[in-house]
Amino acid sequence: MNIGVFDMKTRFLFLFLSILPFSGFSQTRETHLSQCDSLGICPDFKFYNLQGQVFNRDSLQKGMHRIVLIYFSTSCEFCLSEFKIIKKNMAQFSKTSFILISTEETADLRKYDSLRQFAYFPQIRIVQDKNHLYHKYFTAHYTPSVHIYDKKGKLLHFSDGKMTKEELTGYLEK
Numbered sequence: 001m002n003i004g005v006f007d008m009k010t011r012f013l014f015l016f017l018s019i020l021p022f023s024g025f026s027q028t029r030e031t032h033l034s035q036c037d038s039l040g041i042c043p044d045f046k047f048y049n050l051q052g053q054v055f056n057r058d059s060l061q062k063g064m065h066r067i068v069l070i071y072f073s074t075s076c077e078f079c080l081s082e083f084k085i086i087k088k089n090m091a092q093f094s095k096t097s098f099i100l101i102s103t104e105e106t107a108d109l110r111k112y113d114s115l116r117q118f119a120y121f122p123q124i125r126i127v128q129d130k131n132h133l134y135h136k137y138f139t140a141h142y143t144p145s146v147h148i149y150d151k152k153g154k155l156l157h158f159s160d161g162k163m164t165k166e167e168l169t170g171y172l173e174k
Contacts, residue, residue, distance in 0.1 A: 042069075042155070045134075045138075047128060049125065049127055060099070061123065063095070063151075065151055066097070067150075068148050068149075070144050070145070071134055072102055081162065082162060102128060141160050
């Protein structure tokens with residue numbers, strides 16, 4: 001009887017190990033890149049501003065040196081620490097547009113926007129991914145997820161997780 005249990009465990013382990021190469025566990029980060037990320041370009045995304053209007057690539061502020069898209073959650077402490085870095089250094093980032101993207105409800109995002117006082121910073125905008133398409137357009141497994149583009153839409157940096165002050169300011173000051 002114990003042999004049968006051992007055989008079942010062995011069979012399960014064999015089955016798991018034979019499926020593993022076809023699952024996401026064995027793939028490298030590069031194989032998970034979205035098509036636009038792998039091409040190094042800003043995709044033609046479609047989100048919604050807090051007034052419910054479409055916000056897409058054409059909605060980005062013109063004349064910006066850098067475009068930073070941050071996938072975030074209002075409950076994410078790492079996101080909050082990045083936003084504090086951004087707000088503290090806004091004088092340095094006058095030619096940078098920050099688009100904060102979340103799948104959360106509009107009312108929650110409006111409250112967060114008000115609480116963080118982003119309205120005082122015209123370069124910072126919160127948009128809603130109400131159709132949950134962010135992962136189709138961009139690579140992201142964690143919050144925050146940061147994509148930094150130049151003024152022509154070329155991907156300069158992707159970070160799947162929190163960036164340090166030095167990393168963030170380094171990419172934005174170049």
